[in-house]
Amino acid sequence: MGKSSTKFLTNELQTSYESKGNFMPINLGCDSQYQKTLSSLFSTATATHEIRDTSLDESYLWPEEEKILKSVSQKRRWDFVTGRKCAHVAMATLGIDSAPILIGDKNEPVWPDGLVGSITHTSNYAAAAIAHKSKILSLGLDAEPNEPLPHKVLSRISNTEEFNWVQNSKGKEISHPGKLLFSAKEATYKAWNSVTKEWLGFRDAHVAFHLENQTFTVSINKETSIKTITGTFGIAQDIILTAIEIPVS
Known part of the structure; x- marks a missing residue:
């Protein structure tokens, strides 16, 4: 991903969140070894993003996601928030308008219409992969400590x-x-x-x-x-x- 593409995606995602009154500071981190390895595991039809960070920034969440977060235990808050951030950045990489990612009966992510995806998190590392349902039937992504x-x-x-x-x-x-x-x-x-x-x-x-x-x-x-x-x-x-x-x- 070139610098101009990265800047475009960042601006587009920032504008999307600011339009609903939120501010989303984004570091796409495309040059990290983690991101290079993650991207290499999928075809070009799938967009990915990863974060290695212990901070917790809830300012970009959609209201529907904020509502879910209220029922999430303190231990799981980082997983939920950071996993959603990875997913939203991956959506922007695909050129998709941002939308809330809800949860199903078994706490699995419920993807916006027309999308498939997978989220993983472990040891202060989180990542997500997303693709158009018209191209990819299903995705599975997992991260574990080595x-x-x-x-x-x-x-x-x-x-x-x-x-x-x-x-x-x-x-x-x-x-x-x-x-x-x-x-x-x-x-x-x-x-x-x-x-x-x-x-x-x-x-x-x-x-x-x-x-x-x-x-x-x-x-x-x-x-x-x-x-x-x-x-x-x-x-x-x-x-x-x-x-x-x-x-x-």
Whole structure:
């Protein structure tokens, strides 16, 4: 993204929020290593944005989002506010007029008409991906700290083949393969559930990684219209990122 494009997007988004009486200070942060890694996981049909910041700025939220925030616990406020900021900036990148992002019955984001998206947050890091529904059927994005996954958690989420892969991969190309596996399954659930609205257990999704090109293939072990999903992954310093983009067939 060139400087002129970045300036245009910033001005357009700023104008959108000022028109409803809010002020939204924006730093697109397109040159950060986190953003470069995040962007590389998706096609050009999907816009992304990430934030690595501990501050909490609620001034740009839509009134509908502010109303939701009143019922959010103090612990989750940063997740909600920063995730929405990432999503709004990604919307601006697509040239879409800003609109509130509400929540569903299971606290999932409810995207404005014509859009699909995914939000993730962990360890003071937040990111979002958004695309037009006419081009992308569903998105799944997950971020996790690049650190070991507890053995008990690995045993609970993995099948035998996945467990053995993690054990055999430790200390090699991927520092923490267990956490990568966990993240891939989280991204899979987000993308799959967005389409099917059904529950998917950790062991209902079998993940096979292809380290040579930083991709993975997911086989769904349920009766469903979506049986195979492909995804990508990247590691930006202390954050593991996994992404799934299901195109419109």
